[in-house]
Amino acid sequence: MINKERMLNEFLQLVRIDSLSRHERQMADALKEKLSAMGYEPVEDDAGGKIDGNAGNIICNVKGDKKVPAVLLMAHMDTVVPGTGKNPILGDGVIKTDGTTVLGGDDAIGLECILEALRVLKEDNIRHGDIQAAFTVGEEAGLLGAKNMDYGKIYSKYGIVLDAGGPIGNVAVKAPSQNNVKAVIKGRAAHAGMEPEKGISAIQIASEAISHMKLGRIDSETTANIGVIKGGLATNIVCDRVEIAAEARSRTKSKLDAQTAHMKECFEKAAALLGGSVEFAASMEYEAFNVPEDSEIMKILKKAAADAAIELVPAATGGGSDTNVISGKGIQAVDISIGMDKVHSVEERVLVDDMVKAAEFLVSIIRNIA
Numbered sequence: 001m002i003n004k005e006r007m008l009n010e011f012l013q014l015v016r017i018d019s020l021s022r023h024e025r026q027m028a029d030a031l032k033e034k035l036s037a038m039g040y041e042p043v044e045d046d047a048g049g050k051i052d053g054n055a056g057n058i059i060c061n062v063k064g065d066k067k068v069p070a071v072l073l074m075a076h077m078d079t080v081v082p083g084t085g086k087n088p089i090l091g092d093g094v095i096k097t098d099g100t101t102v103l104g105g106d107d108a109i110g111l112e113c114i115l116e117a118l119r120v121l122k123e124d125n126i127r128h129g130d131i132q133a134a135f136t137v138g139e140e141a142g143l144l145g146a147k148n149m150d151y152g153k154i155y156s157k158y159g160i161v162l163d164a165g166g167p168i169g170n171v172a173v174k175a176p177s178q179n180n181v182k183a184v185i186k187g188r189a190a191h192a193g194m195e196p197e198k199g200i201s202a203i204q205i206a207s208e209a210i211s212h213m214k215l216g217r218i219d220s221e222t223t224a225n226i227g228v229i230k231g232g233l234a235t236n237i238v239c240d241r242v243e244i245a246a247e248a249r250s251r252t253k254s255k256l257d258a259q260t261a262h263m264k265e266c267f268e269k270a271a272a273l274l275g276g277s278v279e280f281a282a283s284m285e286y287e288a289f290n291v292p293e294d295s296e297i298m299k300i301l302k303k304a305a306a307d308a309a310i311e312l313v314p315a316a317t318g319g320g321s322d323t324n325v326i327s328g329k330g331i332q333a334v335d336i337s338i339g340m341d342k343v344h345s346v347e348e349r350v351l352v353d354d355m356v357k358a359a360e361f362l363v364s365i366i367r368n369i370a
């Protein structure tokens with residue numbers, strides 16, 4: 001049985017640890033210690049060095065019945081800013097922040113649910129297959145830990161990522177793929193007062209391009225956004241260089257490709273029209289995932305939710321998570337809600353009962369895989 005007091009105390013302890021992206025050292029050490037105390041042998045991979053961070057992913061294999069498919073349980077160790085000196089406040093069954101930082105329940109609730117589930121499996125002698133627990137680094141900085149994990153060592157058939165919000169039972173089964181777009185527009189510098197006709201304004205090219213660009217919500221599964229524009233030195237110089245960072249997302253690859261091509265065309269047309277040039281580059285940040293209603297993992301989740309008296313609500317999400325990365329590696333994976341609320345803000349909060357329910361759901365999922 002889930003031990004509410006134990007979960008609450010450990011969660012409060014975990015969120016007090018500073019663990020910003022690429023600075024997960026203390027959190028990684030604390031989790032290793034806890035897993036070792038349970039009798040397991042957690043290992044740390046070399047992702048830290050690859051992403052310029054001070055800790056790698058922590059991976060812990062828990063041996064189980066070989067006849068049962070293995071499952072990868074995943075949560076990330078890092079938090080967003082402001083996230084140093086977190087001071088959680090408990091009152092009326094809610095854990096809040098003191099208003100100066102995020103709570104870091106994203107994703108310490110996920111970490112805590114996995115720790116508690118591992119303890120309960122042992123204490124209650126629950127039959128299970130191999131469990132691979134992976135605590136990742138740098139998720140908030142672009143899924144960096146998950147992208148740099150050694151998948152030669154991951155043999156799980158199923159993946160349960162604990163990193164979604166909403167009522168317990170919400171499960172993200174579809175998420176978009178994302179392209180990062182970079183455009184460098186080049187014009188020609190000239191004195192803005194004495195010979196402006198000799199100049200070509202990169203800012204004008206950028207505005208011409210963007211004014212013709214479809215942005216925002218493109219359709220029900222496609223979005224696009226210009227996020228950053230940099231350029232210009234002084235009012236008396238015709239600007240010769242503008243750098244633009246943008247993104248496009250879609251749950252359908254062909255739509256993502258079409259939107260990306262459209263953005264490129266807008267830049268190129270504007271540059272040609274005004275006599276400048278553009279260097280355009282698009283790179284895939286992560287792949288989409290789409291778990292069908294009749295897949296094995298969904299059947300397991302349905303049964304597990306019913307057993308735990310939880311209403312299962314499969315939904316599409318517009319965001320990316322470690323789920324996108326492991327799905328791309330061929331693991332049947334979903335992202336389940338752990339009850340985190342108002343994440344990435346100083347109003348972040350979680351109900352203690354939701355945290356307990358999320359852990360119960362996780363144990364029920366593991367039980368049902370077996």
Ligand SMILES: [Zn+2]
Binds near residue numbers: 076106107139163
């Ligand atoms: Zn998260």
